[in-house]
Amino acid sequence: MPAIADWIQGPEWAVAVTVAAYAAALLLRNKFKWMHPLFTGAAAVILFLTFTDISYEDYRIGGDLILFMLGPATVALGVPLYKHSQRLRRHIPGILAGVMAGSVVSIAGAWLLASVSGLSTAILYSMIPKSVTAAVSVPLSEQLGGIPELTAVLTVLTGLIGSMFGPMVLKLFGIRRDLAIGVAVGTASHGIGTARLVNDSEWQASVSALSMSLSCIITPIFILPLYWLI
Amino acid sequence: MLGLAILLMFQFAGILLKEWLSLPIPANVIGMLLFTCSLFFGWVKLQWVEGAATFLIRHMMLFFLPYVVGTLVLSRYVETNKLLAVAFSLVASTIAVLLATGWVAKLLERKEAEANAGDR
Known part of the structure; x- marks a missing residue:
């Protein structure tokens, strides 16, 4: 049925469905504060693809267009960074120490948990760099001997977990300071976490943007010793 | 529109710089740092970019959405009986990173505050 396949090959439907799902997810969030727009929006798109039996590869034609906007959006984080630069500078030691602690725990924790859970070494290596943004984690995984495509997925899921539950978990353990x-x-869940904080507080978002950059x-520096170990 | 043009220019500058110097940092992050410096040195005025930047940042989650949709291919790389173990490792290690980072940052912030009392 070539007539049906024609529009599927274009990006328009996927862009429309994604933006519509996001807009609907925002409306839902206004009603129910605990609903994370990224989770509900993506779930809606996945349901749509499942029901229409359209493959993920066809969706990507339009999805990639939306992903392109991540570039200018990440650059735009320079605005909160600039606005809060005076205050950020005063807190550099704390931010740096926090990011370093987080990086070590991230590498060691992923290693430990993946081994304890009996996962294969390929999955383990794919999991180690998952807290850092995808542009860094994917090549790191490749060098370690992991599966780059799997690391891309795990990185996004890590971002989503931190973005959905991060502030709540921290408050539960008495960490309330911005x-x-x-x-x-920022350290645990890179850009996806930062994208959530943007809606909570500009100061938190600027700290998060700086932390994710430092991470x-x-x-990668902390992962270096692993090359001799494995 | 001027704002968006400037942001796109810095994104491209990030890509160029990454390629020329073969930096291991993502191009978008290089672009962001360059852009922050340019605001700092006054090469770019805040009012030129603020509108576009505010809009893009507020809806940053939309631009991540296709990535999250992409996680549906997870089952191609992990056998079904291992999915629970992967989920457990992901959640537990993410919480560990959050808490370790948060605690250290909190501890140092308190020490800094004590060192220069009254300074907030």
């Missing part, structure tokens, strides 16, 4: 929340969410530099 600075600590920003450093923790891009620090995590």
